[in-house]
Amino acid sequence: MNFKENFRLQSIELNEKRVIRDAIHDYIHVDHLIIWRLINSKEMQRLRRIKQLGGTYQVFQSAEHSRFVHSLGVYQVVRRMLETECLTNALSDYDKLCVMCAGLLHDIGHGPFSHSFEGVFEENHEDMTVRMILEESEVHDILVSLYKQLPQDVASIIQHTHPNRILIQMVSSQLDADRMDYLLRDSYMSGTTYGHFDMSRILRTMRIHDGKIVYKESGVQAIENYILARYHMYWQVYYHPTARSYEHLLQSVFQRVKDLYYDGYVFQTHLHYLIPMLEHHFQVSDFVDLDEAVILYYFKEFTREKDFILSDLSSRFLNRHLFKYKQLKSQKDLMSIKAIAQEKGYHPDYYIVSDNQKQIPYLHYGESGELSEIEILDSEGCLSPLPMKSEIVSAILNSKRFKSDQKVFFPKEIKDELSIF
């Protein structure tokens, strides 16, 4: 372990430190050559061509930002955490480097229009991120060029298998750099006030106790505020029905492409970049070639395909003829709605979609394999889980009826026929 022990961050400092102007964090500071090289890698630059918010910008129009700026933001929050007194002292220089890299790279495995894409092509962005770090890629080469074990160490933070739990908590937990950046950023960019919370105060109350990150009791209200900010952003922004409508339309296009491909349909469009995904056999480089420009290009081409369903759905997508929606009251209603669609000439597998959104603002121990509970350190040095110290969070956890929202989405053209539901 000589390298790790002897490694000093200053040995890879840039001659001239770089700053990147950012609307959320004012400046993002880059002090180390390896971070600068990672930012300028092919895999990171690809994230410029993938939007952070999928369909949400169809509702919150000014929220057009990419996963690239969010990734820079996560890196910057990790960097600010490392500047707190407690983390400065708790971590080795090598661990600091690993966690900065993990923060920066945690999203590189996202596909174009991520959620719909993953749903249809059965990919998982976290696995893909790990593959991109460990297999052949510019990112991998940059990491290895510093130290051969660096890719594994960075990947293990993202996979939640790193022995130092602090590093995992920083990048992926109920109160991590990822969530902090996206709440602030999505809120700022969408022009809503819901995602504001007091990050400075949360960072100031961070402590290390028993080898993990905990928070002083004086931070409880700032954390409550953060949890409610998240809750409200979900319902006001992320789960907005128009955004869901957009995602469903996208998913129907992807599904139709997949079904046609397996049925042997002959595409006019040369599906070059999608075939590896359809065949479930692809290299990292095939995946890196996929971005939202490619998909949008295909959609434009699809509008000229002779398969009516594919050309119609693609055209609806590009020109924002989104599905309409209404509350879905029962599965029986869904059956009837599908039957009506079928009768009116709309294939129900693609034109009728239902979903049921639910959001649980806080998770207890054991409710999730990967998310650990937020713990509070009181003035006597005892730890308690957040709900013991926060009546708001406790009240929420004990609530029986939690909001869920079940909707059915359908073409505008059959709106009248469905008015009875």
Added chain:
Amino acid sequence: MNFKENFRLQSIELNEKRVIRDAIHDYIHVDHLIIWRLINSKEMQRLRRIKQLGGTYQVFQSAEHSRFVHSLGVYQVVRRMLETECLTNALSDYDKLCVMCAGLLHDIGHGPFSHSFEGVFEENHEDMTVRMILEESEVHDILVSLYKQLPQDVASIIQHTHPNRILIQMVSSQLDADRMDYLLRDSYMSGTTYGHFDMSRILRTMRIHDGKIVYKESGVQAIENYILARYHMYWQVYYHPTARSYEHLLQSVFQRVKDLYYDGYVFQTHLHYLIPMLEHHFQVSDFVDLDEAVILYYFKEFTREKDFILSDLSSRFLNRHLFKYKQLKSQKDLMSIKAIAQEKGYHPDYYIVSDNQKQIPYLHYGESGELSEIEILDSEGCLSPLPMKSEIVSAILNSKRFKSDQKVFFPKEIKDELSIF
């Protein structure tokens, strides 16, 4: 009722409409002569010399704003409410004028350092506001000069006795112009993020139903957000222990003055402006003479009084030698603490104070005589109380254990002696 029915706001429009720059609302618009005259009345100008936040600015140092700017802000929120489609149509011009006056004047009865002052001198700012509107004052004269019944109509809104419930709700309810302005303003001025909420959205979802203000279901989350903003502002700002310490010190000075006065102590300071209050016999004009400049002047004089308790407490107040505090575990402890103070030469009636703060974020029907429940109008035209439509508010209401904070405050000098508690 000819005047009321025939009254048109445009008949009292200013030749040139006035705007007042404001950090919260950007511009406060004054369209009517009577509003302009009220703003420039002696009673309103006096509010410039009374701070909005009592002791809070000892903690949140930049929150030094006065009740005057808050009053302008409440007026402006009322004015914005009147611009919504639903209220524009629901109210007569005369009612609109009444509610704008009520919003502007609702705080004129506040004394200097309001809460401590009211506590000791047994005054109530709401009653005082009503007296100032109805009895001899510049404000009264201005109102009467337009229409002889105007003072009564404005006062009845503040007293919750006006027949039109909408007007009362606008100025004083769980979701009123007063609370909206102070949350936004106190939050902005103190530099905390806790008080932000989406006022535009709340106003946009306002509707009139059955002669009262209700909110469309699509506004529920903005309202939840507002309720939690209020909850967090209470704990983070208004109930901050240092702010309470400051209020207690103030109260002890007032109490000492009162006790000495009744005991026949001969003051060096000429108590001119306080005597009517001490004698419980005063005119409106006596009250108007009282502001924080007078009280601060007296406090400076008191530092030269021969009564040690009075001079010592006044000097602590002026030079910010505030009381220290700690959690109070039992009434027995309080007794022991008072005994120790006595022994060390600190009169426990003035030097040992305890309080117990509690904050209930939302009140049900009937829990308060004056606050009406927030009601939600669903798409089928049915009304429900907010907690039926908000799982967050409902969870909070059903919570058994609600935070309360009991503390004891004491002179720094006996800190060591009290370390055992």
Added chain:
Amino acid sequence: MNFKENFRLQSIELNEKRVIRDAIHDYIHVDHLIIWRLINSKEMQRLRRIKQLGGTYQVFQSAEHSRFVHSLGVYQVVRRMLETECLTNALSDYDKLCVMCAGLLHDIGHGPFSHSFEGVFEENHEDMTVRMILEESEVHDILVSLYKQLPQDVASIIQHTHPNRILIQMVSSQLDADRMDYLLRDSYMSGTTYGHFDMSRILRTMRIHDGKIVYKESGVQAIENYILARYHMYWQVYYHPTARSYEHLLQSVFQRVKDLYYDGYVFQTHLHYLIPMLEHHFQVSDFVDLDEAVILYYFKEFTREKDFILSDLSSRFLNRHLFKYKQLKSQKDLMSIKAIAQEKGYHPDYYIVSDNQKQIPYLHYGESGELSEIEILDSEGCLSPLPMKSEIVSAILNSKRFKSDQKVFFPKEIKDELSIF
């Protein structure tokens, strides 16, 4: 002219007025069906796939917004102008509709990566906007469906030929809705403070005099502030050398494609969407098919072309291997630099680019055909050009030496060889 005279905006009001959340204007209000239909047209939706700031987001990373949201913003500023007392009274309902449409549509003729694209393909976005409004398009159909002369009237505002000068000033002048929105938006999105100015105050001091828009003297400082905001945004943001480097690289790719095409090179990539532009013969619909997704797709394909220059430049573009730059001192130096590039194997026509940026913060009468001087109305009712009333603007106009910035851009690989210049 019966239609124009009798037309009332309320006749096309939406049953339920729409609002669009926006980070800059809080809410964008849509009151009229025709505006809502235009927003949802194919040509407007295409602007979602064209970035507002070309290469600038390579420097100001968070400024990733599209021309679509900017267009909504311009419409909203026009709408706010129409709400001022002076414009409410000065314009007919028909003129109000025309100018709202013109504000919304003024940018639809922009190509992908607009400036570089226009440079190489010799297109002009203003002409293209006019063609799209007057020729066959969804936008045209929507306008015509209301009134057959509406397209001409809207287009004439954009062409500066409309008889009512006020309408032209609102959309295109030295102080127009377009500039106001982009300064505020680009500043907010990039996280710089330079573009802030006091739009509310400027609008409040707007007056109509002699059939044109002028400003009260009390608005002079807000206007100075706006002019300097623009000046600083140009130098700090729009003319940032890295942004220029990105634009030059883009232009070199476009130029190489064009040169190869005319030379008869056989592309592996099917250039379908670009051919009409290369042939200088295209329909509006061909142009509408072009967006940044198509261009980015082509660039990815070009990285596989056998022409080394094309594949190399495309790959530099996609992976952000931008040209380096330095101050250019003379044309002689430029010759020598080109010679060195040639020698090192870099074709100087594509790999060596120079530019000279200059920005004049304010233009006098007659210095530009289309921009009219800002005029100030004093309290005696006399008009003066802005520089007579603003010592800052006057000082700037009289300044002899105005900043220009001449730079040469080149591949990183020959940085050392060029260190002598």
Added chain:
Amino acid sequence: MNFKENFRLQSIELNEKRVIRDAIHDYIHVDHLIIWRLINSKEMQRLRRIKQLGGTYQVFQSAEHSRFVHSLGVYQVVRRMLETECLTNALSDYDKLCVMCAGLLHDIGHGPFSHSFEGVFEENHEDMTVRMILEESEVHDILVSLYKQLPQDVASIIQHTHPNRILIQMVSSQLDADRMDYLLRDSYMSGTTYGHFDMSRILRTMRIHDGKIVYKESGVQAIENYILARYHMYWQVYYHPTARSYEHLLQSVFQRVKDLYYDGYVFQTHLHYLIPMLEHHFQVSDFVDLDEAVILYYFKEFTREKDFILSDLSSRFLNRHLFKYKQLKSQKDLMSIKAIAQEKGYHPDYYIVSDNQKQIPYLHYGESGELSEIEILDSEGCLSPLPMKSEIVSAILNSKRFKSDQKVFFPKEIKDELSIF
């Protein structure tokens, strides 16, 4: 000089570092015991009772902040400067302490309603600040308790006599912590946008060269922006005619008190706290006793004095019956106006005031004894004065006609009589 050389800031670090929430700087950090003690001294606490903006809050109503919060802000900007790489290395720990103290204390010598007070009582706040640091005061005792020469060293920074020019520049120059804080704070509190500038960027381009602070060329635009922010704040806020009117009224009251006192008038009010000032013979402690509460108390008492001029002016002041104003065209006009006032029964010495405001946005070398020019360091290591590098600043300096604003102020009651001027 052993103490100075061996002194380490960490030796006086607080056990628990303090933070003060602030609307401008988010948090103000207090790391050292001596700073904490100075903040809690009598002389600093007195600044809570003196408003930063004199009469300006009569126009920009929400700008009610005190000199106390501004002083904290100046300290925080100094602290941020010390964190820049260049200053961290350039200064000894002792010098760092001195300059933090100087930043915090630079305004303690301000009287109540500073400008008017100084004008009439012939005091100078800078001299007074120095006296308070060097003579008997809590502040003096705190400084001396650490090191006997500390008061002199701190005072010499404020007096511009300290041998290390860097320290002087930080606290008092054309680009210092004082101006930076007040522009940001006054702008935020008043709700205007004019005072915004990019402080982060200015601090990032700060360098030490030849023993003084200079700025890298890349900071020029941020500095231009700052200079123009200052220019606009002067005209829009500080020199607003209503604010001047308020100051003149104040000055007339002070003048009347002084004249009456020298004439042997017998005051009903006991002038206790003012007599030392009237006698021009006072101790530091006499001055510390004066704050705006005392003055406001006196004004209230004055409304009951039998001297009509004094009681009338005081009442106008308290109830905001400010003087009206108009442009003053000539000294001859002023004579005539005074004659009319006299005739109407208004003593012209107190009721007719004229002033002439002028603001020079930037000063060259030698134009002021104490302000040194801002110098720019180019990439070749050469220094130039700012105007050589900024065409905007240069244009402004070369401008012949600089705005000045001459007005006369008079009682509203004679408005009609003066309409001819």
